[in-house]
Amino acid sequence: MNPRNNQSGSEGSDHPHDAEESDRNLSSFSEYIDHSKHDPEKVVEVSPDGRYAKLNSVLGKGAYKIVYKGIDREEGYEVAWNCFQTTKQEYAELSQEVEILKRVRHPNIINFHDCWYSNTEFIFITELMTSGTLREYIRKLQSPNLKVVKRWCRQILKGLIYLHSYDPPIIHRDIKCDNIFINGAHGEVKIGDMGTAKMKIGKKYTVIGTPEFMAPEMYEEKGYSEKVDIYAFGMCLLEMVTGEYPYGECKNAAQIYKKVTQGLKPDCLSKITDPEVLSLINHCIAPEHERYSAQEAIEDPFLGVEPEVVVLTTNEAKNHLTLQVVFKGMDKLSVKFEFNADSDTAEEVVNEMIVEDVLPQRYQRIITHDINRILRELSGVNEKKESPGHLTPSSPMVQMNQSHGNVSPLTLDVTSPQTPQGATTLSRKNSNPEYTGEVDLPFKEYAPDAPIEDLVRDTAAAYHRGPDKANEWLAKLKNQDIMTVGDLQDLQDSDWAGFELTVFASRALRNRLFGKNTKRPSTMPADDGN
Numbered sequence: 058m059n060p061r062n063n064q065s066g067s068e069g070s071d072h073p074h075d076a077e078e079s080d081r082n083l084s085s086f087s088e089y090i091d092h093s094k095h096d097p098e099k100v101v102e103v104s105p106d107g108r109y110a111k112l113n114s115v116l117g118k119g120a121y122k123i124v125y126k127g128i129d130r131e132e133g134y135e136v137a138w139n140c141f142q143t144t145k146q147e148y149a150e151l152s153q154e155v156e157i158l159k160r161v162r163h164p165n166i167i168n169f170h171d172c173w174y175s176n177t178e179f180i181f182i183t184e185l186m187t188s189g190t191l192r193e194y195i196r197k198l199q200s201p202n203l204k205v206v207k208r209w210c211r212q213i214l215k216g217l218i219y220l221h222s223y224d225p226p227i228i229h230r231d232i233k234c235d236n237i238f239i240n241g242a243h244g245e246v247k248i249g250d251m252g253t254a255k256m257k258i259g260k261k262y263t264v265i266g267t268p269e270f271m272a273p274e275m276y277e278e279k280g281y282s283e284k285v286d287i288y289a290f291g292m293c294l295l296e297m298v299t300g301e302y303p304y305g306e307c308k309n310a311a312q313i314y315k316k317v318t319q320g321l322k323p324d325c326l327s328k329i330t331d332p333e334v335l336s337l338i339n340h341c342i343a344p345e346h347e348r349y350s351a352q353e354a355i356e357d358p359f360l361g362v363e364p365e366v367v368v369l370t371t372n373e374a375k376n377h378l379t380l381q382v383v384f385k386g387m388d389k390l391s392v393k394f395e396f397n398a399d400s401d402t403a404e405e406v407v408n409e410m411i412v413e414d415v416l417p418q419r420y421q422r423i424i425t426h427d428i429n430r431i432l433r434e435l436s437g438v439n440e441k442k443e444s445p446g447h448l449t450p451s452s453p454m455v456q457m458n459q460s461h462g463n464v465s466p467l468t469l470d471v472t473s474p475q476t477p478q479g480a481t482t483l484s485r486k487n488s489n490p491e492y493t494g495e496v497d498l499p500f501k502e503y504a505p506d507a508p509i510e511d512l513v514r515d516t517a518a519a520y521h522r523g524p525d526k527a528n529e530w531l532a533k534l535k536n537q538d539i540m541t542v543g544d545l546q547d548l549q550d551s552d553w554a555g556f557e558l559t560v561f562a563s564r565a566l567r568n569r570l571f572g573k574n575t576k577r578p579s580t581m582p583a584d585d586g587n
């Protein structure tokens with residue numbers, strides 16, 4: 058960057074003084090002008106607050122906007138300086154949208170930094186992506202291998218899960234490979250062109266999205282949901298694996314419209330031979346009511362988000378374990394639970410977590426199998442206690458934090474994929490803004506005469522169970538004349554078995570009532586602090 062040109066609002070800041078100064082280095086003034094006109098590092102405009110500088114370098118042009126390279130002078134980063142032609146009135150109408158965009162922060166979504174209006178242009182500053190769009194990459198790589206495709210898909214879907222988790226969901230409306238950007242060095246993928254959908258509507262263009270990527274319901278003008286992004290994602294996946302633009306056989310938007318509204322799939326779909334890829338695409342481009350959500354798509358077998366069970370802690374006797382189901386490829390998504398090897402079986406515990414909607418059914422076999430494997434390995438360790446040298450680095454035992462004493466059987470921390478929690482206009486459905494995983498619930502103090510409803514409804518809500526679940530638990534407790542919290546507090550451990558609650562419900566309620574490390578009935582094992 059040339060500091061001589063850093064003058065605020067200077068559309069070509071060629072002040073005569075600069076020219077005189079430049080004479081010392083250049084043979085003539087005209088040569089300087091010529092040179093600077095093509096100097097990509099020349100600052101040609103500065104933001105009203107002076108923080109951002111637009112450089113003389115066009116990164117790309119789309120149907121709606123021109124994007125220049127820019128510099129964040131406060132942080133020293135390169136940024137993208139986007140110019141979108143619009144009226145001041147339209148800009149003012151976007152203010153709410155802009156506030157939302159500023160709050161959107163996710164590693165797989167291009168950051169929106171700032172914006173203002175200047176000379177018929179809505180100017181906004183976003184994160185700069187260095188390696189072009191996914192579309193360009195696909196053309197370059199010809200047919201990228203499936204490992205790369207999976208990595209891209211997971212990242213796109215993580216971005217969509219994030220957007221759709223807002224309440225109401227943020228709908229991108231124009232997902233396509235040209236709007237997905239890559240940062241070369243690490244193959245990092247981010248969704249771009251955020252928020253321009255509303256601007257394009259403002260401009261009264263007949264088509265909001267891109268016909269090839271638009272779900273049938275978008276043509277119908279009856280309203281649509283965030284599922285339109287999943288349809289578009291399905292079309293992106295089709296382009297990634299075939300290298301062809303969907304509906305390439307159509308000559309114009311009208312032909313595409315006809316095919317899409319008749320439910321006819323793009324011709325290139327027939328070129329897909331991998332059954333897993335085909336199945337995922339079909340789930341994404343299915344009619345709206347059958348279509349995957351972003352969460353379901355990322356859990357599809359093709360993307361290989363397979364659960365794995367790891368041992369977090371164990372007592373010395375290796376019969377009280379804290380286990381955690383971790384979903385590979387899904388950051389921080391986990392289900393943590395206590396397991397008593399003397400009284401629990403893997404089959405029962407997994408089954409209960411499925412009944413309680415903590416785990417999706419399709420993982421039943423693999424998780425049960427994994428827990429049994431851990432139990433086998435642990436009993437093997439018990440038998441070979443005298444010779445512990447047999448542990449290999451890959452053994453789950455190596456991940457174990459040995460604890461001394463008993464692990465509380467009451468702890469149950471769960472973060473499940475389906476944890477919607479209603480909220481105000483624009484809050485995240487997930488209670489934790491960072492998706493940091495576990496929901497650690499402290500016990501809550503209840504007066505002994507508090508109605509049992511208070512405890513049950515609180516606990517159900519805390520573990521993201523719906524009112525139906527809470528009513529089911531309540532009915533079972535009331536059947537046994539449990540009317541107040543005090544009635545439960547007085548019980549012995551063995552009494553809980555009589556309620557016919559699932560292990561999950563029982564543990565959740567007891568966890569809430571007695572806490573992990575604090576109050577507990579005298580009959581329960583002493584806590585070692587784990």
Ligand SMILES: Nc1ncnc2c1ncn2[C@@H]1O[C@H](COP(=O)(O)OP(=O)(O)OP(=O)(O)O)[C@@H](O)[C@H]1O
Nearest residue numbers: 116117118119120121122124137183184185186250
């Ligand atoms: N954040 C960015 N970093 C780097 N280059 C970018 C960035 N955003 C846009 N570009 C470049 O600018 C070009 C135009 O941007 P974009 O496609 O978003 O414009 P548009 O008018 O909204 O698009 P469309 O025609 O798809 O509606 C892109 O193809 C890309 O080359």
